[in-house]
Structures are given as C-alpha cells and as structure tokens.
Amino acid sequence: MILGHGAAVSLYPRLAWYGFRRHATYWAAALAGAFTNTVFGVLRAYVLIALWQARPGLGGYDVAGVVTYTFLTQACIGPMQLFGGGLDLPQRIRTGDVALDLVRPASLQLWCLSEDLGRAAYLFVARGAPPTLLGALLFGIVAPHAPAAFLASVALGVVVSFGWRYIVALATCWVMDDRGLAVFSLVVTTFFSGLMLPLAIFPGWFGSLARALPWSAMAQVPADVYLGTAGPARALAFQAMWAAVLLALGALMTGAARRKVVIQGG
Amino acid sequence: MIEADGLGRTFTVRRRVVHAVRDLTFRVAAGEFVACLGPNGAGKSTTIKMLTGILTPTSGRVRVAGLDPSRRRTALARRIGVVFGQRTTLWWDLPLRDSLELVRLLYKVDRKMFRERLDEMCDLLDLGGFLGTPVRQLSLGQRMRGDITAALLHDPAVLVLDEPTIGLDVVSKAEVRAFLRRLNSERGTTVLLTTHDLGDVERLCRRVLLIDHGRLAFDGTVEGLRATAPGRASIEDVVADLYLRSRTTPRTPPAPRPAADEPSGTA
Numbered sequence: 001m002i003l004g005h006g007a008a009v010s011l012y013p014r015l016a017w018y019g020f021r022r023h024a025t026y027w028a029a030a031l032a033g034a035f036t037n038t039v040f041g042v043l044r045a046y047v048l049i050a051l052w053q054a055r056p057g058l059g060g061y062d063v064a065g066v067v068t069y070t071f072l073t074q075a076c077i078g079p080m081q082l083f084g085g086g087l088d089l090p091q092r093i094r095t096g097d098v099a100l101d102l103v104r105p106a107s108l109q110l111w112c113l114s115e116d117l118g119r120a121a122y123l124f125v126a127r128g129a130p131p132t133l134l135g136a137l138l139f140g141i142v143a144p145h146a147p148a149a150f151l152a153s154v155a156l157g158v159v160v161s162f163g164w165r166y167i168v169a170l171a172t173c174w175v176m177d178d179r180g181l182a183v184f185s186l187v188v189t190t191f192f193s194g195l196m197l198p199l200a201i202f203p204g205w206f207g208s209l210a211r212a213l214p215w216s217a218m219a220q221v222p223a224d225v226y227l228g229t230a231g232p233a234r235a236l237a238f239q240a241m242w243a244a245v246l247l248a249l250g251a252l253m254t255g256a257a258r259r260k261v262v263i264q265g266g
Numbered sequence: 267m268i269e270a271d272g273l274g275r276t277f278t279v280r281r282r283v284v285h286a287v288r289d290l291t292f293r294v295a296a297g298e299f300v301a302c303l304g305p306n307g308a309g310k311s312t313t314i315k316m317l318t319g320i321l322t323p324t325s326g327r328v329r330v331a332g333l334d335p336s337r338r339r340t341a342l343a344r345r346i347g348v349v350f351g352q353r354t355t356l357w358w359d360l361p362l363r364d365s366l367e368l369v370r371l372l373y374k375v376d377r378k379m380f381r382e383r384l385d386e387m388c389d390l391l392d393l394g395g396f397l398g399t400p401v402r403q404l405s406l407g408q409r410m411r412g413d414i415t416a417a418l419l420h421d422p423a424v425l426v427l428d429e430p431t432i433g434l435d436v437v438s439k440a441e442v443r444a445f446l447r448r449l450n451s452e453r454g455t456t457v458l459l460t461t462h463d464l465g466d467v468e469r470l471c472r473r474v475l476l477i478d479h480g481r482l483a484f485d486g487t488v489e490g491l492r493a494t495a496p497g498r499a500s501i502e503d504v505v506a507d508l509y510l511r512s513r514t515t516p517r518t519p520p521a522p523r524p525a526a527d528e529p530s531g532t533a
Contacts, residue, residue: 018368106372
C-alpha cells in the first residue's frame with residue numbers, strides 16, 4: 001500500500017476495486033448473463049461438433065479442441081463485453097454528466113480503463129466460470145496448454161476490448177448518439193473476435209485479415225493460447241500491439257474531444 | 267480570483283453559428299459570494315464550463331485562481347471545487363464514504379487532513395447518519411450534501427456551484443445555504459453559484475451577475491437589482507421584469523454596462 005503523497009498511484013487500483021464492487025452489486029444480471037452464455041454454449045457446441053465430425057481437423061482443431069474453444073469464447077463474452085457496453089461513457093456524454101469527468105484532475109482514459117478492469121475481473125469469474133464448468137461437465141474440455149500465458153492473454157484481451165469500446169464511446173461526442181455505432185461494433189466484434197466461428201477456419205486473404213484485426217485479440221487469441229494452437233509469445237505480443245495502438249488512438253481522441261466537444265444538456 | 271475579459275463561446279449547430287456567450291467581462295475578488303442569474307439558455311452553464319476548464323472559450327480571456335482554465339485544467343482542478351446540482355460525482359452503487367475516499371486519492375489529500383475535514387463536514391452537513399449508505403438510496407438533499415462534501419475535501423479556494431439548490435425541500439435548502447454562508451464567511455472561500463431560486467440570491471449573495479442572451483445584463487448588489495424596478499415588491503417580480511424586457515427586445519440588449527468593479531448598474 002502506497003501512503004501519503006504517492007496517493008495518486010493508488011487511485012487507479014482503487015478505481016479497479018470500485019469497478020469490481022460496483023458490478024458485483026448486480027449479481028443477478030451476471031447470473032442471468034452466465035446462464036444465457038452457458039445455454040448458447042451448449043447449442044454452439046452441438047453445431048460445431050456436427051461440423052467437425054463432417055470435416056475433422058478443420059482449422060487445426062480436433063473435436064475436443066473445438067468444444068473447448070466454444071466454451072472458452074462463451075466465457076469471454078462477459079469480461080470482454082463482446083456484445084458491447086460495459087462503459088458508462090456514452091450515456092454520460094449524452095446526458096452531459098461527462099462534464100464532471102472532465103473537471104477531475106485525472107486522465108479520463110485511465111480512469112475508465114481502471115474501472116473497466118475491475119468490471120472484467122468480476123465478470124471473468126461470474127460469467128466465465130459457469131459456461132466453462134458446465135462445458136467441462138457435459139462435453140469435457142481439454143486442460144490449458146499454458147495456464148499463466150492464458151491468464152495474461154485474457155488480461156490483454158480485456159485491454160484491447162476496452163481500447164475499442166472506449167473509442168466507440170468517445171465517438172459519441174461527434175455523432176451525438178451512440179446507437180448506430182453500437183450496432184456496428186456489435187456486428188464487427190461478434191464476428192471478428194471469433195465468437196461466431198473460429199477465425200482459423202476462414203481461408204485465404206479473408207482469413208488472414210480476420211486474424212490480424214484487433215477483435216481477434218478478444219476471443220480467438222486467448223482460446224488459441226489456452227489450446228496451444230498459437231505460440232504464447234507471439235500471441236501476447238500481437239495483443240499487446242493492438243492494446244497499445246487502440247489506447248494511443250483513444251488518447252488522441254480524448255484530446256480532440258476535450259477541445260471540441262459540445263457538452264450536452266444545460 | 268475570477269477574471270473574465272471579453273469572454274465568448276460560439277457553437278456551430280447545423281452550420282449556423284450560435285453565440286452562447288459573448289463579450290462577457292467581470293471580476294470576482296477573493297472571498298466574494300456571487301450569484302449568476304439568467305433565464306434558461308442565457309449562457310450561465312456555458313460560462314461555468316469555461317471557468318472550470320471544461321469548455322475552451324472561442325474568444326476573450328479568462329483566469330481563475332490565476333490560471334487559464336482550459337490550458338491548466340489539472341492544476342486548476344486542485345484549486346477549485348465544482349458542484350453540478352443536476353449531476354452527481356458520487357458512485358451510485360457504493361456507500362457515500364467510498365466516493366469520498368476516492369476524492370482523497372484523487373486530490374492527494376493526506377489522511378490526517380482528510381479525516382479532520384471529513385469530521386468537520388459531517389458536523390456541519392450532518393452526514394454521519396448516511397456515510398455508509400449506497401448513494402442510490404440517499405434522498406436528493408442527502409446526495410447534494412454528499413456532493414458538496416466531495417467538492418470541498420481538498421479545501422479549494424473557489425467553489426463553483428451550478429444550481430445547487432434545485433429540487434431541494436425548504437429544510438434542505440436552508441441547510442445548504444447556511445453551510446455555504448459559513449464556508450464563505452469563516453473560511454473565506456470564494457463562491458460563485460448559478461441559480462433560478464431567488465431565495466438563494468437574497469439570503470446569500472452580496473452581488474449578482476445577470477446574464478442574458480450570453481451578455482452581462484446586470485452586475486451589482488441585490489439592492490441595486492431591486493432599484494431597477496422601484497415599483498416592484500418582490501425580487502421575483504424585479505427579475506421577471508428584466509427577463510421579459512429582454513425577451514421583447516431580443517438580440518439588442520441595452521448596452522451600457524458598468525465597469526466590473528462598480529457595485530451597481532442597470533440593464
């Protein structure tokens with residue numbers, strides 16, 4: 001614990017802790033989310049098992065591998081917010097509450113990131129564990145190839161996810177309403193994260209492109225690190241690169257927003 | 267403590283340039299208690315946002331506590347406290363105490379000082395009973411007292427409040443007003459507030475700034491404001507007269523404005 005004048009250093013961990021507790025308040029929502037993610041995991045598993053029995057070894061996965069892939073990516077939905085959301089920022093921009101955020105002597109982006117990491121930590125447990133456990137019970141899933149690297153990959157995935165959602169959220173400053181962007185983000189994220197289908201099965205330039213985009217860092221890459229179908233060092237470097245790019249872009253947008261934003265509502 | 271010279275802000279709305287604030291010049295000395303009045307949409311909140319560094323002025327110059335707000339935002343934030351009556355800086359789902367603790371970390375207030383100030387605020391604003399209550403369960407009056415506390419824990423030299431008494435019942439209003447009066451007289455904190463409640467003005471402020479159509483329409487004492495309409499009994503009527511007069515002659519507010527330091531003047 002850092003005391004006294006180093007206090008600002010302890011601000012961001014404290015924000016993460018508040019983010020965790022804040023989201024823990026809504027345990028019923030997390031439970032409902034976990035239930036849905038688990039049920040859809042079972043549906044997806046049956047479809048993919050049928051596909052892999054017809055085309056064994058597709059994309060480099062065996063049947064056990066693809067079942068594991070399914071439940072891991074279902075477990076990513078909550079912590080990575082693959083369906084969008086998780087940040088208060090769009091609403092705060094729309095209502096003008098962001099004025100208060102802009103007065104604070106702290107980085108808006110780091111403030112939001114810290115809180116989001118706390119949120120993700122809570123949802124990693126609350127919405128990650130149930131689908132994984134039920135998948136293991138019903139179908140059996142393989143053991144992690146590199147557990148530590150997998151956890152690091154999940155953490156980096158959360159940062160990439162935050163980086164993207166923060167950019168989408170800040171864009172509200174220019175478009176006045178975030179719903180159109182949210183729908184765009186939803187479509188892009190659910191497909192290119194590898195949630196719908198493993199990106200490894202897409203051939204040619206389209207497959208290469210899909211695997212190189214930032215969204216793959218949110219589900220495909222952590223699952224591959226878990227399964228050992230991707231080398232941990234390269235995978236983590238790929239995620240770290242996208243995390244840095246998106247955070248930098250977000251920082252630039254924060255500066256631009258500060259200069260030109262029309263703060264709505266009185 | 268606050269200096270505005272020819273301060274202006276325009277917005278471009280659907281390719282049309284709107285002057286939210288234009289050519290605003292005034293000074294507020296350290297230790298003053300000033301109310302900023304004006305009809306809805308007059309430019310009060312825009313002014314507050316320029317004073318606090320949220321909005322960059324498009325013309326003119328502004329200094330608060332000696333700093334240019336939009337350039338020295340972080341340094342300024344440590345010297346001013348800001349309360350928006352219609353918004354909250356508190357964490358909705360967590361006990362009030364946790365939000366205040368975060369303020370301590372944010373402003374690097376040392377632990378001992380924090381405890382002393384919090385005890386003092388608990389005394390003055392009677393927070394003791396709900397420090398452990400999640401903010402979403404607080405009444406508006408309690409929440410407002412929590413927000414005021416959060417804005418003052420770092421002992422700012424200037425407190426800016428945007429409609430601090432909005433929606434409060436008469437008792438809560440009286441408590442907030444008594445607290446602000448004490449803060450101003452005992453600690454010497456400079457206070458600038460915007461309000462539509464003329465009770466705030468009569469009970470608290472020595473000086474009134476009236477903003478209308480983005481311009482300064484009156485700068486003087488409450489008595490001076492009354493003197494603009496001698497026949498009127500209540501301050502409400504006086505202000506209503508001023509608002510209505512400007513509504514019938516829009517865009518051409520009568521210009522003669524007293525120098526900022528003179529105590530009285532008319533629109």
